[in-house]
Amino acid sequence: MTVDRTFVVVEGTVKMAKDCIRLRRPTEDDVEKFLAWSHDEELGDLTGWEYPDEEEKIRDWLFNKTHNRDRRFLVIEYNAHPIGDIELCNIAWRSGHAELKVCIAEKQYWNKGLGTRAINMVLEEAFEHLGLEEVYLRVYGKNQRAVRAYGKVGFTIKGFLRRKDPDWQEIWLMSLTKARFREMKRQASA
Ligand SMILES: CC(C)(COP(=O)(O)OP(=O)(O)OC[C@H]1O[C@@H](n2cnc3c(N)ncnc32)[C@H](O)[C@@H]1OP(=O)(O)O)[C@@H](O)C(=O)NCCC(=O)NCCS
Incomplete structure (x- = not known):
């Protein structure tokens, strides 16, 4: 089987089917x-x-997402069922920065650790294969499930913004460097 590492990341083995x-x-x-x-x-x-x-x-939107050198947009499949999507966007190849966006849209799969696993897989790709140095994201402060998931993989809060629409909600800016990602991996395997 030929695997295009730029786009397809598979976690697990036959044992974990x-x-x-x-x-x-x-x-x-x-x-x-x-x-x-x-x-x-x-x-x-x-x-x-x-x-x-x-x-x-949706077809046009997917075409634009997948034919853009500054994005990596992927569907998250769990046991062969599509449950959401994850992307690295605004990839700045020279500085090595990119933004992360993730959505597990099938709610029965929330809080089972799947988001954390998918994020880790994309970070592995970002840091170890695409050569990026730092990944950042924006998350509503009220979305504490997401904040917790990002915290588990090593993202830390860098600052706060406000979005006028809707209702001047607080947005948290979080980021993770390659060095910290590697350190988190080292600790997890120790
Ligand atoms: C955010 C998202 C990717 C996280 O994925 P997930 O698989 O649900 O998350 P995980 O199970 O890996 O981790 C969630 C953690 O948040 C905790 N949590 C859940 N609800 C919480 C709450 N209201 N407050 C604080 N922590 C909460 C869970 O207990 C878990 O922590 P734990 O492992 O220490 O127990 C997923 O829920 C999702 O896509 N949600 C809808 C879209 C979204 O919010 N996207 C993010 C936009 S920035």
Whole structure:
């Protein structure tokens, strides 16, 4: 099997086939899922972004996400079911910075450690294969599940912003360097 490491990250082995996370490129088969997720207001409320709400718009949106050298956009699959997406965007190749965005849209999979695992997989790709130096993200302060998940993989709070719409919500800016990621990995395997 040929694996394009730039886009596809697989965690686990045959032994873990019942508990397998896979990050892969989106396909035409995912359009229906993204459409369903676009109707979920809670996701928009937690993330601050929305999925397009028409099939054709989703196709264009996915095309733009996947044909852009400054992004890596991947579908999160758990045991062969698409459950959300994760991306590195605004990749600044010269400075080695990128922004992380993640959404497990299938809520029955929240709080099971899957988000943390998917984030770790993307960070492994970012730091060990794409050669990035620092990954940052923005998260609503009210989204403490996400803040906790980011904290578990090593992100720390760097500052605070406010977003005018909606309601001047507080946004936390968090980041993680390659050195800290490696240190977290070393500690986890010790
Ligand atoms: C944020 C997200 C990626 C996290 O993934 P996940 O698989 O649910 O998270 P994990 O299970 O790995 O970790 C969640 C942690 O938050 C904790 N948690 C859950 N609700 C919490 C709350 N209200 N306050 C504080 N901690 C909370 C969990 O107990 C767990 O911590 P623990 O492992 O120490 O017990 C996922 O929930 C998601 O995509 N949510 C919807 C979209 C979203 O919010 N995206 C982020 C936008 S910035």
